[in-house]
Amino acid sequence: MNSSSKRAALLSALLATAAAVALLGHAQSTPAPAPPTAPLTDRNLIVLDPAHGGPDNGAILPGLGPEKDVTLTLANRLRAALTSAGFAVVSTRENDPPVALSADQRADIVNRAHPLACILLHATATGSGVHIYTSTLPAPNPQAANPEDTSPPFTPIPWDEAQAGFIPQSLALASSLTAAFADANLPAFSGRVPLRPLDNLTCPAVAIELAPLPVAGEDPTSVGDPAYQQRIAATLATALRASRDHPGPPFLAAPGTPR
Amino acid sequence: MIPRYQRILFWTLTAAILLMALFLLRGCRQAREKLTRQRDETPLAAPVITPSETFHLALASDADGSIVMVDREIALPTETTARARALLARLIAEYSYKGSTHPLESGPAIDDVFLLDLPLRPAAATSGSLSSSNLSQPLTADLGTDTGPQPVGGAGQLAVINIHGSFADHHPSGIEPETLTIDSILGTLYANFPRIEQVRFLVDGQPRETLSGHADLLRTYTVSDTSTKSTPFAPKAH
Numbered sequence: 001m002n003s004s005s006k007r008a009a010l011l012s013a014l015l016a017t018a019a020a021v022a023l024l025g026h027a028q029s030t031p032a033p034a035p036p037t038a039p040l041t042d043r044n045l046i047v048l049d050p051a052h053g054g055p056d057n058g059a060i061l062p063g064l065g066p067e068k069d070v071t072l073t074l075a076n077r078l079r080a081a082l083t084s085a086g087f088a089v090v091s092t093r094e095n096d097p098p099v100a101l102s103a104d105q106r107a108d109i110v111n112r113a114h115p116l117a118c119i120l121l122h123a124t125a126t127g128s129g130v131h132i133y134t135s136t137l138p139a140p141n142p143q144a145a146n147p148e149d150t151s152p153p154f155t156p157i158p159w160d161e162a163q164a165g166f167i168p169q170s171l172a173l174a175s176s177l178t179a180a181f182a183d184a185n186l187p188a189f190s191g192r193v194p195l196r197p198l199d200n201l202t203c204p205a206v207a208i209e210l211a212p213l214p215v216a217g218e219d220p221t222s223v224g225d226p227a228y229q230q231r232i233a234a235t236l237a238t239a240l241r242a243s244r245d246h247p248g249p250p251f252l253a254a255p256g257t258p259r
Numbered sequence: 260m261i262p263r264y265q266r267i268l269f270w271t272l273t274a275a276i277l278l279m280a281l282f283l284l285r286g287c288r289q290a291r292e293k294l295t296r297q298r299d300e301t302p303l304a305a306p307v308i309t310p311s312e313t314f315h316l317a318l319a320s321d322a323d324g325s326i327v328m329v330d331r332e333i334a335l336p337t338e339t340t341a342r343a344r345a346l347l348a349r350l351i352a353e354y355s356y357k358g359s360t361h362p363l364e365s366g367p368a369i370d371d372v373f374l375l376d377l378p379l380r381p382a383a384a385t386s387g388s389l390s391s392s393n394l395s396q397p398l399t400a401d402l403g404t405d406t407g408p409q410p411v412g413g414a415g416q417l418a419v420i421n422i423h424g425s426f427a428d429h430h431p432s433g434i435e436p437e438t439l440t441i442d443s444i445l446g447t448l449y450a451n452f453p454r455i456e457q458v459r460f461l462v463d464g465q466p467r468e469t470l471s472g473h474a475d476l477l478r479t480y481t482v483s484d485t486s487t488k489s490t491p492f493a494p495k496a497h
Binding site for chain 2: 127
């Protein structure tokens, strides 16, 4: 091998080494891909889910007919109250369709909207007052938000546990609604129930079940009473508006969820 | 003076009434004897005298949505699954009594209870196993026919409760009444069967979405103390 060939080979080796070092440095300086995050919440949007519909009548309420009609009427009143408060409102049904949406389809509508809150509406002839329910799923482990946590940055969320990350927000929403009903002199009870599609929602969500209103010395007010329903709608709208207009975050934040 | 023909008519009718009454009584007696003859009274198993024991029932109340633990003296079978079924049947029967705080229609409610040792293993890993392809989670239990890992002694159990369809169809519809019924069942199992950790429900042997339109029956429930109004409660020891 002559001297020019040696120089060419040495130059090639130096260039290759420099290129490898440069590539390695670039790879080390490139930030790791960020874990997927939830889209921003539309603080001006509420989704209503009047339960049942179509062939699914729900409960048959004495003197009122099927539950699906009562929930639709209540949803219409609540929509008007929320619109008056400046909210945009999306409803999973606005009439009585011949074929009802499945629980998964209703959850799909809600999850694509990214609302401030989702209100599932039910009615019953048993019990009394307003029942406010949240999912029975456990709240997320605080360790997930720990920066020293060595677990993978992203883990898939099972569909049946989609609500788990929003449990703190949903509980805060239920708490604020319970307080609002107390301020309006309406008896309200809160609890946690196994109810679909509550577990599949990726937003703060509660189920409101309307029960007869006890009246001292008289028969309870029926859940179909327009004045009773209007009080419920006005109270819900007032509480949700207060949460939206609050200067800080409306509800507790789910770990890793931007507001 | 009553005419003669009227007196004859009166006594004739009276005699006819008496004869008809005697005929009716005789017919009733014959029918009862016929039914008695057809009844098979052959003894099949020796009678067993089971002493009454104290069991805890988690009784629900619609008025305030509470569940209270109460004690009942009940004589139940000694076999565990039959014992669980009988206890749950008694629990549901309590709700059909007059003055019940969580009124349910009377009638058969619990068809059967199956107990499977945990942990369950994937369906593909076993042969001769119980499985339900329609369930969101496959159920597979050891039947002692394979060589796979056996459940550890004292491990928990999954109770599969098969409910009568008529009970579910006639159950009061609503979030609260349906949830109270399920919580009542879970609380009663927790208090009396410490090995049962999880519960799944079937209706007439098939998975069903809801009990009566609301409470989810497709999920696996974790057994826990569901009582909301009671003193600190300790479940029965093994």
